[in-house]
Amino acid sequence: MQSKDYLHSLFGCQGRKAVVTGASSGLGAAMAGVLASAGADVLIVARRAERLETLAAELQDCEGAVHTFSADLSDSSAIASLAEESQNQLGGCDILVANAGTANRVRLETMSEEDFTAVMDLNLKAQWLLAKALFPQLCQSAAGRIVNIASIYGLGASVVNGLGAYTVSKHALVGLTRTQAVEWARHGITANAIAPSYFPTELTETALEDETMSTRLRSFTPQDRFGQPEELATALLFLASQASGYVNGTIIPVDGGWTAW
Ligand SMILES: NC(=O)c1ccc[n+]([C@@H]2O[C@H](COP(=O)([O-])OP(=O)(O)OC[C@H]3O[C@@H](n4cnc5c(N)ncnc54)[C@H](OP(=O)(O)O)[C@@H]3O)[C@@H](O)[C@H]2O)c1
Numbered sequence: 454m455q456s457k458d459y460l461h462s463l464f465g466c467q468g469r470k471a472v473v474t475g476a477s478s479g480l481g482a483a484m485a486g487v488l489a490s491a492g493a494d495v496l497i498v499a500r501r502a503e504r505l506e507t508l509a510a511e512l513q514d515c516e517g518a519v520h521t522f523s524a525d526l527s528d529s530s531a532i533a534s535l536a537e538e539s540q541n542q543l544g545g546c547d548i549l550v551a552n553a554g555t556a557n558r559v560r561l562e563t564m565s566e567e568d569f570t571a572v573m574d575l576n577l578k579a580q581w582l583l584a585k586a587l588f589p590q591l592c593q594s595a596a597g598r599i600v601n602i603a604s605i606y607g608l609g610a611s612v613v614n615g616l617g618a619y620t621v622s623k624h625a626l627v628g629l630t631r632t633q634a635v636e637w638a639r640h641g642i643t644a645n646a647i648a649p650s651y652f653p654t655e656l657t658e659t660a661l662e663d664e665t666m667s668t669r670l671r672s673f674t675p676q677d678r679f680g681q682p683e684e685l686a687t688a689l690l691f692l693a694s695q696a697s698g699y700v701n702g703t704i705i706p707v708d709g710g711w712t713a714w
Contacts, residue, residue, distance in 0.1 A: 464690045467492035470543040475553030477504035479654030483682035489515035496520045526579040536586035546590040548693045551580045552602040558615035569618045576622035596695040597642035601630045605650045634702030643701040645692045650708035652680040675710030
């Protein structure tokens with residue numbers, strides 16, 4: 454077999470249908486491009502419709518088709534509509550990349566109940582509801598794949614004060630991933646997570662543009678630099694691949710060695 458055919462048989466996504474949330478910016482936009490480039494038809498989801506349309510136009514030369522759906526995933530009725538949209542626009546779902554997320558920076562002793570709940574609602578509850586809504590379609594797939602985007606702060610506490618709610622939500626997302634892996638294995642679905650360290654996006658720009666903070670964060674990274682969104686491509690394709698069917702319930706840090714200390 455030619456090496457390109459071999460790699461295609463392992464990692465190609467032709468004919469696969471993917472939903473990527475939080476695709477209007479940052480890591481989600483990059484991961485949508487990865488899947489479309491690998492041949493998947495992708496439904497990109499976020500609140501900012503114009504950003505989604507711009508990304509879809511940028512990706513129009515990819516092998517996979519890119520469709521858009523604007524939704525606020527904090528709203529459970531929007532999640533139900535998203536599942537309908539996936540069925541209507543893609544004809545089902547083989548790969549769910551549950552990436553939309555948020556953070557606020559308030560210390561535990563001063564955080565309001567409302568702020569804590571908002572983070573948990575999107576970073577945890579919406580991820581469960583979304584996978585639940587897409588579960589019938591993932592069951593129909595020959596190789597259903599859930600890739601949850603957690604964080605190094607799903608594996609340990611934040612080195613920055615004020616990210617308590619975010620850290621709790623990402624730890625819980627790791628728990629959700631492992632539970633999905635266990636409960637849905639018999640349906641032919643695998644569930645894994647990627648745990649990134651710091652990557653420059655809208656979510657992290659305030660922290661990374663602050664020189665003192667940026668230096669401190671790099672000091673926790675053996676490779677002494679932040680990641681680039683395209684550096685998630687290989688982990689994503691690995692977990693989304695039909696050939697990775699025996700990889701289930703794992704959390705893969707893509708973190709320049711942060712969790713290796
Ligand atoms: N960047 C990092 O260093 C890093 C590290 C570890 C983990 N992560 C995780 O990676 C994921 C993506 O973050 P990012 O860094 O790429 O940040 P980002 O650029 O701010 O992207 C967040 C995405 O989520 C969407 N979103 C936010 N609230 C939403 C809602 N209520 N409904 C629907 N979509 C919503 C945003 O789109 P709209 O505003 O258009 O809705 C945006 O597309 C998050 O789960 C984050 O926790 C990031």
